[in-house]
Amino acid sequence: GAVVSQHPSRVICKSGTSVKIECRSLDFQATTMFWYRQFPKQSLMLMATSNEGSKATYEQGVEKDKFLINHASLTLSTLTVTSAHPEDSSFYICSAREDRGQPQHFGDGTRLSIL
Amino acid sequence: SQKIEQNSEALNIQEGKTATLTCNYTNYSPAYLQWYRQDPGRGPVFLLLIRENEKEKRKERLKVTFDTTLKQSLFHITASQPADSATYLCALDLTGGGNKLTFGTGTQLKVEL
Secondary structure, three states: OOOEEEEOOEEEEOOOOOEEEEEEEOOOOOOEEEEEEEOOOOOEEEEEEEEOOOOOEEOOOOOOOOEEEEEEEOOEEEEEEOOOOHHHOEEEEEEEEOOOOOOOEEOOOEEEEEO | OOEEEEOOOOEEEEOOOOEEEEEEEEOOOOOEEEEEEEOOOOOOEEEEEEEOOOOEEEEOOEEEEEEOOOOEEEEEEOOOOHHHOEEEEEEEOOOOOOOOOEEOOOEEEEEEO
């Protein structure tokens, strides 16, 4: 149980392109989903917290107009990297959680490479 | 400032031995602490959650301890196998709201034959 599916797994695109990443909880309802960014050999850095039906809460330093998050249902959240540039290249990972105090279940990440 | 510290150096052990990983935190008393495993190029996988009123928790070959006085958690893998080789992350809620986790930098474990 507790499977989170993240797509696509890898994206390579030109600078200026907008990229959408989907995160789905397959067998449970996620009241909260999280989006992380991870650089090589570093830990996960939380970008934003997303609750179904409400606006995402962004961490300090994360541009909300750059990283658009939509959490339209209890099983789906999307992250759109708008007008991506090479510095946005990274490993983006989503997670989903049923309730506060419960473990987070992670997708397998999206490797984004902007040329 | 609040922070989480894990052994930054990789831990190499022989197959069959017990691996012990450390997670120390400062300036906060979390209600619970979690351990995750992460393989290269993959998302983390949840392993164990231990609450502040629990001293120890076990799951198969895994054992976690939580010392709120020392502000430390130890993660043990007994009878380690090469398949246990991965990066292990501890995570805790530093804000008190029970809403989000802060992850340590992780310790890379390598189990050798």
